[in-house]
Amino acid sequence: MQSCSKALMVQGTTSDAGKSVLAAGLCRVLARKNVKVAPFKSQNMALNSAVTADGGEIGRAQAVQAYACYLEPTTDMNPVLLKPNTDTGAQIIVQGKVLTDMDAKGYHNYKPNMMPYVMESFERLQNKFDSVIIEGAGSPAEINLRDHDIANMGFAEEADIPVIIVADIDRGGVFAHLYGTLALLSESEQNRVVGFVINRFRGDIALLQNGLDWLEEKTGKPVIGVLPYLHGLMLEAEDAINVSQLSNDEPKLTVVVPVLQRISNHTDFDPLRMHPNVDLQFVGKNQRMPAADLIILPGSKSVRSDLEFLRSQGWDEQIERHLRFGGKVMGICGGYQMLGELISDPLGIEGPSGETNGLGYLALQTELRKNKQLKQSKGSLTLPGQETVDVFGYEIHAGVTKGATESAPLELKDGKDGAVGMDNQVFGSYLHGIFESPDACGAILCWAGLQEAQGCDFAQMREDGINRVADTIEEYLDLKRLWPDLNLWEK
Structure with a gap:
């Protein structure tokens, strides 16, 4: 050493x-x-x-x-x-x-x-x-x-x-x-x-x-x-949204993510951004959602106020139209809560106390509570029409969500998670990082309409990125100036 x-x-x-x-x-x-x-x-x-x-x-x-x-x-x-x-x-x-x-x-x-x-x-x-x-x-x-x-x-x-x-x-x-x-x-x-x-x-x-x-x-x-x-x-961004993608002339699946005012953990979408068969598009304030195969509602630090923002942009009506034409919708964490029937915040955890009607696509009710759920999770994911696959990720949320759990698509080490509704058109889960699981990523993309979908090995992509930066540093920086006591670099 x-x-x-x-x-x-x-x-x-x-x-x-x-x-x-x-x-x-x-x-x-x-x-x-x-x-x-x-x-x-x-x-x-x-x-x-x-x-x-x-x-x-x-x-x-x-x-x-x-x-x-x-x-x-x-x-x-x-x-x-x-x-x-x-x-x-x-x-x-x-x-x-x-x-x-x-x-x-x-x-x-x-x-x-x-x-x-x-x-x-x-x-x-x-x-x-x-x-x-x-x-x-x-x-x-x-x-x-x-x-x-x-x-x-x-x-x-x-x-x-x-x-x-x-x-x-x-x-x-x-x-x-x-x-x-x-x-x-x-x-x-x-x-x-x-x-x-x-x-x-x-x-x-x-x-x-x-x-x-x-x-x-x-x-x-x-x-x-x-x-x-x-x-x-x-490499995952610290805060700014990275919109660059792998070069691909013929993406097969279009995924749209609305950028909420308090969007959180948008690194969830990096595996999709780097997927060779996905066209990932972030939609910002005063922009309309383009035609898509899958709309994903992301996590949020202020779910009720971001749900109001979503409605102020007319995105709720655009989501409804997207579903009428057979598109799929997914929600992660805060986005999952928005897909339910009600979000209540009696203690004012994320803002003024009160409650807000959700979009109503899943038979779920969420109450925000003082103690935040923080845990790494793994288990299995079974979406309708798809094989059961391994899944891993992490949870960060203040909400406790109740509702029908009989058909919850995720079986995690701490219990069931998520829901599917609207005749298999809507799916939500608390699990951040779900697309980093190659098999789960493939299953979700297949559910959304990408035939013979394969998930990318995001962990290996991260490793390759870190090593690429390290190789560049060794080539271009005079590391002897930083660590003269380490005789390990020869220019």
């Missing part, structure tokens, strides 16, 4: 600069060199989350980074998770469990109380692993958020760790981003920056060299490397 510096933090000049992917790649680089390494992000704001084996909830990106380390995710890898439920408020999850809901101002003032939890989780990882790769959040130069910061330089200073800063050249203005970000840091923060990484470069590197020389001269910091743009990279 190799040893190396205990920690390295990846910060970015902006959101989506490439922090999550770079951190995952660095994790895999070290893990492949037999370094015992773990990922960490002190605070994450995202509606894409994952359930850990110990029944906690963390950001999806940290789960992917854990897989890059050949580890199962744990709650210490992301001790603070913020899940927005309004434009100004979020559910606060600490070390995997819901603490409370707060508005933005209230949380900003409360943030110093989070640092002990953050440091406790980080120190546990440091004690267990030889190295920890840490991902920052947004940008360290966001002046309005520097007070009480626990996600970027505030954490780096508290933990006394080195930092690299990554910028996305594909956005433009990369030298201004890097120079300006460094200039806005305090002297002590600047001193802990060990270098820059430029991400998503296209073209001849020789044309960039004078800019790299200028940046190093002006800042006194080295450019550790320039990473090329990786076309068709398959």
Whole structure:
């Protein structure tokens, strides 16, 4: 087992600069060199989350980074998770469990109380692993958020760790981003920056060299490397919806997903996005649903308000017309609840207390309750006309759904789940990640009309994506600058 510096933090000049992917790649680089390494992000704001084996909830990106380390995710890898439920408020999850809901101002003032939890989780990882790769959040130069910061330089200073800063050249203005970000840091923060990484470069590197020389001269910091743009990279997004698909001239099944205002865990659809015989289309605000074979209602952090939003867009009428013409409809988690007859929230778990009529396609009633269900699940799926297949996934929901369970299509380790209705045209389930099960994915696509459907091996796609990033990092970054005590890289 190799040893190396205990920690390295990846910060970015902006959101989506490439922090999550770079951190995952660095994790895999070290893990492949037999370094015992773990990922960490002190605070994450995202509606894409994952359930850990110990029944906690963390950001999806940290789960992917854990897989890059050949580890199962744990709650210490992301001790603070913020899940927005309004434009100004979020559910606060600490070390995997819901603490409370707060508005933005209230949380900003409360943030110093989070640092002990953050440091406790980080120190546990440091004690267990030889190295920890840490991902920052947004940008360290966001002046309005520097007070009480626990996600970027505030954490780096508290933990006394080195930092690299990554910028996305594909956005433009990369030298201004890097120079300006460094200039806005305090002297002590600047001193802990060990270098820059430029991400998503296209073209001849020789044309960039004078800019790299200028940046190093002006800042006194080295450019550790320039990473090329990786076309068709398959890694789950931290928050933004990825709409890129595999190139296919003749997709055989059209799947439409309405983008709700509080859509959650839209990474559920990545296996469909990467399926060679699926045309996956996300439909946004003020857009009509195109003709489709299957409409899938996604998960939601605020089910009742998102159901109202769905109706305000006229999507309920378009779904009804789709069913009249023989199309299929599926709901996952919040979308499953919407397909029922009633959603009640007597305690105001997701907003004002009250109840909302569902779309009425399944004979089910849902009540939102205080204790969130968090668990990994596996079992079998049997859809009408399809063979029984293995299925696995995870559940994240506050709702308890009651109704007819005799014909529930999923038999999971904790009991039955899901329902089929409307003469086999409508199917719903609480199981996130259901399309990651190749056999279950194939069965659902076959149910929706794709003949001889095969599910894709999404786990292998993720592995290939992580390894591709790691290979690129080893080729283009000067890793000796980051880990001089590891004599494992020869340029």
